[in-house]
Amino acid sequence: MLWDSRNKARNEAAAPAAALADAGQIFPTKALRKFLTSLTSRESPVLMDLGPVVGSNVTFFGERLGCKIILEDLFADLDRHSRASEIAFAEFLKGRLTHEPGSVDGILCWNFFDFLEPPAAQVLAAALTKLLRPEGAVLGFFTTVGATDTRFSKYVILDEDSLKQRPYSSGGKRQMALQNRDIIRMFDGLKVSESFLLKTNIREFLFRKPAGTL
Amino acid sequence: MWKRDEAVRQPAVPIHDAAAAAPAAAAAQATRPDPIKSQTGRDVVNIGKSVVIKGELNGSEDLTIEGHVEGKIELRDHVLTIGPNGKIKAELFAKSVVVLGEVIGNVSATEKVDIRENGSVEGDITSPRVAIAEGAHFRGSVDMANKGKTVAGPRPADVKPQASLPQPQPVVPHAQKVG
Numbered sequence: 001m002l003w004d005s006r007n008k009a010r011n012e013a014a015a016p017a018a019a020l021a022d023a024g025q026i027f028p029t030k031a032l033r034k035f036l037t038s039l040t041s042r043e044s045p046v047l048m049d050l051g052p053v054v055g056s057n058v059t060f061f062g063e064r065l066g067c068k069i070i071l072e073d074l075f076a077d078l079d080r081h082s083r084a085s086e087i088a089f090a091e092f093l094k095g096r097l098t099h100e101p102g103s104v105d106g107i108l109c110w111n112f113f114d115f116l117e118p119p120a121a122q123v124l125a126a127a128l129t130k131l132l133r134p135e136g137a138v139l140g141f142f143t144t145v146g147a148t149d150t151r152f153s154k155y156v157i158l159d160e161d162s163l164k165q166r167p168y169s170s171g172g173k174r175q176m177a178l179q180n181r182d183i184i185r186m187f188d189g190l191k192v193s194e195s196f197l198l199k200t201n202i203r204e205f206l207f208r209k210p211a212g213t214l
Numbered sequence: 215m216w217k218r219d220e221a222v223r224q225p226a227v228p229i230h231d232a233a234a235a236a237p238a239a240a241a242a243q244a245t246r247p248d249p250i251k252s253q254t255g256r257d258v259v260n261i262g263k264s265v266v267i268k269g270e271l272n273g274s275e276d277l278t279i280e281g282h283v284e285g286k287i288e289l290r291d292h293v294l295t296i297g298p299n300g301k302i303k304a305e306l307f308a309k310s311v312v313v314l315g316e317v318i319g320n321v322s323a324t325e326k327v328d329i330r331e332n333g334s335v336e337g338d339i340t341s342p343r344v345a346i347a348e349g350a351h352f353r354g355s356v357d358m359a360n361k362g363k364t365v366a367g368p369r370p371a372d373v374k375p376q377a378s379l380p381q382p383q384p385v386v387p388h389a390q391k392v393g
Binding site (some may be wrong): 044054058067072073 | 344346353
């Protein structure tokens, strides 16, 4: 009986903490709205999401915006790769995204580039640039500081101006924070449409592919 | 006496492939005398976890698969459920598809595709509504638009894409949407 009551008390104490962890951290976003505007200006837009699958995001983009969504969880690939890698991740990425060049209207990178070493980041940026249609957009988050939290995050879209960040355990390793000029150089072929520095130490970059380029 | 999970009621689900005939005949011996009723009162056919089918499955009643199927499954006006033990390598066509097991192949539904926790789909989904639960695995594309439909049926007006940017409103978490 005593054992049961202790367990019950422990469970009750743990419940709010678990609920808090599940709730995640909500933070504002300024670039997401611009990204969504660029998508909705297209007919039958195609969206590529490089993050882990989030059911409510699929509903948001599919039902409310009428997007076709391509889900490519590169975080899962990096996680697997970091646990048992035979080749460099940059090499792996070269053959990873096999979609038709110029077939995607928008790409959500979230903060994936924070976890990539420079060669892999360069390969991915080039691949994304190639996949993008003229006037298509890429949204990416980049940290300004070397964060100690190495976990990956799921980004849940709450509305056009706010996201919920839900970290989850992974084998990922954050790299050094990239300089703005390095980020811009990495996406050679795209133009910076918007960039915001948030109070949360996150830089939001919205890139666009100039019209008339392939 | 009869285990529900291992029972198969065969006649309503014709199998159009010679390769499927042998397992189907074996499975027919496990036929349950009384039809199993779903919560909606409709007949539900189960394919047990020991059953392996290679070929094409067509049916006109709800079907739950716990076994292995390779090929094509078509239930135009009914619900197809891939149970937790189900392993499917097939193209799926149904009114509604619920996945608790593993599916490799494209999935088309006229109403809804629901990938539950621990369910896994690798393939392209075409359906006006798609729900993916926390903990589910999915790799592929999701097309909720009308044009991609391969099974007949109009798209509900309430999921029509909006031309302009939608008004801010919280996205309802999936867990609250799935009954």
